[in-house]
Amino acid sequence: MVPEKKDFKHNDIIALRSRVMVERDRVTSTASTDYPHNYPGVDLAWDLEKFKENFKIKINRMSKTDMEFDMIGVDASVANAFRRILIAEVPTMAISNVFIMNNTSVVADEILAHRFGLVPILADPTKFDFKSKDDTPTDLNTIVFKLKAKCAHNPKASPTETDPLKKYVHSTIYSGDLEWDPKGNQEERFKECPIKPVYDDIVVAKLRPGQEIDVEVHCEKGIGQDHAKWSPVATATYRLLPEILVNGEIIGESAARFQKCFPEGVVDLVVENGVQKAVVVNPRKDTVSREVLRHHEFENKVKLTRVRDHFIFSIESVGAIEPQDLFVQAVQVLFDKCAQVKRSLQASLQSD
Known part of the structure; x- marks a missing residue:
């Protein structure tokens, strides 16, 4: 889950496991490392009950043809499976x-x-x-x-x-x-x-x-x-939730320049004790253009990451089937695929 406290004092292992690091000239920590025996003293064996506890879906927007929702607590492989099924396997x-x-x-x-x-x-x-x-x-x-x-x-x-x-x-x-x-x-x-x-x-x-x-x-x-x-969809896409971590305060004229580094609605300017201050209000609107990392005045003051298991999913139906129904059908297709693999494994074990 996403830690509530957002500063530069994340435990290194937690940050490595839960975040994709966005740097000025590269993106690091892109591969998932949550598998058993990868980190000493950390039990990363997959647990169904733990998965049920962490997995969440939050619908943000829905109409007859469009739907945006957050899928939280899954690996990229699962999110991508749904995307591919929506495009190619829902009849x-x-x-x-x-x-x-x-x-x-x-x-x-x-x-x-x-x-x-x-x-x-x-x-x-x-x-x-x-x-x-x-x-x-x-x-x-x-x-x-x-x-x-x-x-x-x-x-x-x-x-x-x-x-x-x-x-x-x-x-x-x-x-x-x-x-x-x-x-x-x-x-x-x-x-x-x-x-x-x-x-x-x-x-x-x-x-x-x-x-x-x-x-x-x-x-x-x-x-x-x-x-x-x-194909029942015009588009089916997802992106990781952006996260903007600010070290200290960005005030004065720097605050206005900081705000311009992001799309509208990501950063607000507030006045506290007569001083203008930049405040991150909606990081999910950020396109992660990394414009802020080009400015030397913000070096060591801001860190851009993406939450590894938090996907902002978007479905645009062509109109024949409503998007919420498309997703339910995609889930059923994935269930059927898993059942088929299970049957094949059982048949293989019995033949041996």
Whole structure:
């Protein structure tokens, strides 16, 4: 856990174990050293109860598409496992096959198919099965959309009109033009939440009078590991919590210069007994640019570190699945992976 007292009198071993040191020209103590027999007299054997006591998740911000939370008390390998699973192993529904009956636009068929494939689809993947190459499309593994549009002159437009959106009809094809064609009992199954593109305003192609697009697209269940179109997130990132340790007081004109070394909101200036003083108020906003370490007047007055087991995690969903649900599904995927490894080990031991 993070010590409450923040000064330069940390025990050397504790600092080495719990902090990443940020220096002017390098970053040190980057590797985790918490393993048995590494430090004399310190028991670092992994303990489940101790892990439960130290592990915490604190949600800082959450919306329909974005979520930021603190994950405290885990190794970087665990945080990175969640990040990779969110990007590549949480399943979604995406357009997999595009059947083009007619395309007279300037967009080539393969480019048009690619653009359709990257349109996120609002559909619950848990209600569909994975479809293999040999499987026949059914209402349990496939979603069908159709789109047929032909550009023409708008008879109501002014002869002097120059805006294509007003001058023509169907001059721009949007993702919202895709019409869901329910198969089997899909209409009944999804009557409360009809299947559709997540966003209706994604531009797929632009047409001019006489040009036409007539397609049927099939959506299938998949994971980002197979193709980026199945990735449920736009970004999934984490960073270590910054820590700014100040030795003594920074006052007067130096305080103002010290404040300018950090992003807005990290350092405040307060007046005590008529003297201006720099106070670190929100180190988590720091980008760790190390600008302060370039100034000789602050040598031996400030130390920059990052808390090794405190991760600021950010998830940005593409909109098909809300970020809090994505994280829960990522946890389940990790559980399943661990269970598979356990079964393999048990089978290996039994065979021996």
